[in-house]
Amino acid sequence: MSCSSPWSRRKALLAGATLLVSPALRAHEDWPLRSQGRFRYLGLHVYDAKLLAPQPLHPERWTEQAFALELVYARELKGVRxxxxxxxxxxxxxxxxxxxxxxWLAALKAAFPDVREGDRLRGVHEPQQGARFWHNGQPRPGQLDREAAARFFGIWLHPATSEPGLRKRLLGL
Structure with a gap:
């Protein structure tokens, strides 16, 4: 492939970067769906949450396990928000x-683009490393360290969540 133009060089670099993310960091794509639930705010459907993992999550030890949480958005939202x-x-x-x-906010802003109805944001929890993010199947910048990752996924899985019903559905309680 000829990379004579700046656009061609950019495409070649992006293709190479995508290859660097596979296959180990894309293992989450083969994990089975373990649970799911819908998030509503003031009665409005905001997103559907899907939990994927190589094994069922243990409610008290989920921070020690690998899993992916995917949000499928039902409406437009700004990434910064x-x-x-x-x-x-x-x-x-x-x-x-x-x-x-x-x-942490800087990493989250880098990870989350603006979303539209049907867009998918997936966060992958890697217990020894932290978290990585994907938007519609494409890797995103903005990784989180272990502590930030535990706090981030705790939005849905920690006992102090603002959505205990969704937590119960996701953890199968």
Whole structure:
């Protein structure tokens, strides 16, 4: 393939970057669906959540397990607003130092693009590394460290969640 134009070079670099993400980091694509639930806000359908994992999640030890949480959006939302709301929900699990909150918010803003109806955002929890994100099957920047990943997925799985009914459905309680 000739890479004479800047556009061709950019396409070749993106194709190479996609190959770097496979196959180990794409193992989550083969994980079975374990559970799912719908999130509504003030009666409006916002997204459907799907939990995928190589094994069923243990309700008290989910932070030690690999899994993916995929949100299929039912409406348009700005990525920056998703990031800000995520950080607000992460704070429900305990205090955050201001510099830590800023660092995590920057990673979340990088990870979350604006979404439209039908878009899929998938977060993959890697217990020893943290979290990585995908949008409609394409890898996103904005990785989270282990502590941030536990807080992020705790939005849905931690006992302090603002949506205990959705937590029960996702964890099969």
């Amino acid at each position: 998703i990031a800000e709301r995520s950080l607000d929900e992460m704070r429900r699990q305990g205090e955050l130092a201001p510099e830590q909150a800023e660092r």
